[in-house]
Amino acid sequence: MTLRPFEERYAAALADDDVRTGLTAFQRGWRGSRDAAIEALEQQEGRSFDELRAELAAIKDGVLADWSHYLDEFEEKAVAAGAEVTRVATPGEANDHITRVVQAAGADLVVKGKSMVSEEIGLNAHLEANGIVPVETDLGEWILQLAHETPSHLVMPAIHKRKERIATLFEQVLGREFDPDDIPTMVRSARTELRERFLASGVGLSGANALIAEGGSIMLVENEGNNRMSVALPPIHVVTAGIEKLVPTYADAMKQVRLLGRSATAQPITVYTNFVTGPRPGQQQHIVLLDNGRTSMAEDPDVASALRCIRCGACANVCPPYGVVGGHAFGHVYTGAIGLVNTAFHHGMEAAAGPQSLCVSCGACAQACPVDIPLPVQILEVRRKVVESEVAMPAGRVTAFALGAFANRRLFGFGMRVAGVASTPFRRDGVTAVPRLLADRGPVRTATGWRTPPAVPARPARDTLKPGKLDEPPRLASQPLAGRTVSLFLQCLSDRLAPQIPIAAAKLLRAAGARVIVPSEQHCCGLPAYDSGEHDTARAMVQQTMAVLADADDVVTPASSCLAMLGHDAPHLLRGDVDEVERAQQLAGRTYDLIGYLTKGPGRLPAGSLDDGDRTPVTVHRFCQASNTLGRQDAVERFLRDVAGVPVVPLPEASECCGFGGSTSVRNPEVAEHILDRKLGCVDRTEASIVITDNPGCILHLRGGVHASGRQVQVLHLAEYLVGRLDGAAVGTDRGSR
């Protein structure tokens, strides 16, 4: 199957407002019902989602560990039950085999139940080229077949289409009027149209949700009943399944059932869970087991666990960029986060390259995955493979060049100082005033019209924080950090673009009694390079950071993203070297972000100690990686309530990414813009005039969006907000002491 190039699919998705509005509504609705379904399951089972998914993941991993045994067992049982089993390596072999079976039966019409693997191999096109008419019988798939489109979601294939368009499509195809608000009538028409095809077809095609080794059974889950008819009515049943679909036993399959329905459509179980063992009397059954890159995946430790996937689609349902552009752009045949991993193996690096830059690395997919696939890490591994394979990623060479310059601390520092001087005339209240002559021009508008760029300050934070330069802040009554030395890791972005953030963090730590030092050789933790698939550069930068901080006791950074990098990604990045991993883990063990240091680390402040009496309500945007990767929930909110005494209005979708997403907001600004829009819409709903968060990337992004949209909202780093309360909360100033 030939899909249009990524750039075309991306542009088409952006041009279609229906995609975005429909998917945002879908994602919000799904999230609520899925969370309720999982919570009910946890109660029913008396076990957590994490425990349940670990159990299913272990079952799937166990199959991979003894794959040929389970394949043989399945084949032996299925053959004994009357099936013919054929193993094929490539889509071409699969298509040829299935076509031969259909032709041998003399059939020219085949009915199909929904099957992603048939999309993977491009079966319909192959059948049509051989004069065979395939009819999709799942409602969503049938709609797409009529519209000459492909699925945009693993479970809800036509979720990108609004009912108005479907009604128009039905009018064109069926030649009568349809009311878009009368969905039951559209559904009934589909039933009538498809019923006669079921009865007339010579072959029924299905996929498989699981291949049960102990019984040679196919498990097929569905809601509509079309799969049952495709399997039962024609005289020949052909199953096509990826070889990763194996589970050892029926009991294992039930564990999959328990998580699949809830993760896919928030149902405890689908309407039909069918167990097909061999053909019915008077029927033939052919089972085609497809490899197509699966063995290569299993042999690659970076991605092997992606073979656990049970195709529930949850990773797309929580994915912010998916909500903007949908599956036709976010993925290839397989959509959503899993598509960014397995496409490289099923369809090649070129197919995988385009959508790579859409992932914002927010980590939401890993939280929702019912088989605990570490999708964000795997996506970055595939991104590295794409970069290494030299398949052109959009703007890839420019990025590589920019990262090369950025990696050089002195060169980058010099460049930013020049930029600081050069941009002086355009600096206004912390943002860059884009000259009006340029602001409305196409590329400039795309890059800056929705998010005013931050100003490059005259001096980086490291200058202000040189010994003796910073005024001594007022001292808090409680001095939990008295006698401690804190090494402040500034974060490259705040140091050069938002120096007031690390400066505020330094003041706050000193107010709590710490001696604060700023190691002068520090630069960047390597996250931007890691995020861009440039792992060698990333490794060099993280190692440089480890060297600079080697002798520090407590390391505190105002950027939670650096903590995620040092604590979570660095050991992965350095996994080839045991000693380096240990050094990274040691550093991570004494590194905190500000909120962690003030709540769980040595800097714990007593309740009320930053209460200055101001009761202006605030709301909190939770940095997505802090929630999804560092496992933090409402720590910032609780701290603000307890320690600062301020009312916090809950932010809807608080942990959803703001759209900054590292390289995404540079490479795919349209996606970043729409995600930001969704976030600021949520902020509006709180009616709070102050948004607090603790990651500088989010802050620059949110501030730019607030400024460009003319909103009257202040976006503050936690440190900035708290320092603003020092005067009212502190007991006195003790200038001159450190």
Next chain:
Amino acid sequence: MTSTETGASHPPTRARFRAGVEAASSTYLEQPDWASVVDHVAEGTETVAVAPSLATDEPGLVAALERLGCGIVVPDQDDPAASVADVAVAIVQGELAVAETGSVLVSEHRLGDRVVTMLCKRLIQVVPADRLVDRLEDAAAWLAVRGGQPGFASLMTGPSRTADIERSLTIGVQGPDEVEVIVLTGTIDEPTEGTA
């Protein structure tokens, strides 16, 4: 076997099953015996399709329905699908009722059995109370005993549905629009003949 064929149904399990059935948009009923089921089915029904395996297992059922004026189709001839094409009501017997999900496990290896659950608009599923089990694993145990033998069994949970258009739930797609689950509260061996 686990509790599947021997266990008594405890009221709490039955209540859970009922809740699951109703959550899946099916109707839940209890009847003391097949005679009451026959009365219930015959009421207002012109023709009923009886799954061939049920007609065999409950030999008096067809005659009892006919006595109450029902036309009967048992689709066990050449073209089972055509024979039920115009029949709106169908009746099958479930092997198990799973309390955890409100599902009825129906075994239907032959095409004649399958067409009644696929093609008729109103499907009546009858399950003896002593076939009520707690968990999906109990259904797995039932399947495992029959693993490797040709067969087709489905956990059915509610009428067919779709949400493929704008995630809007619509009941009744290719399968039935309406499902009634009847739990037989009498003993399973109660003779059918002579009770109607």
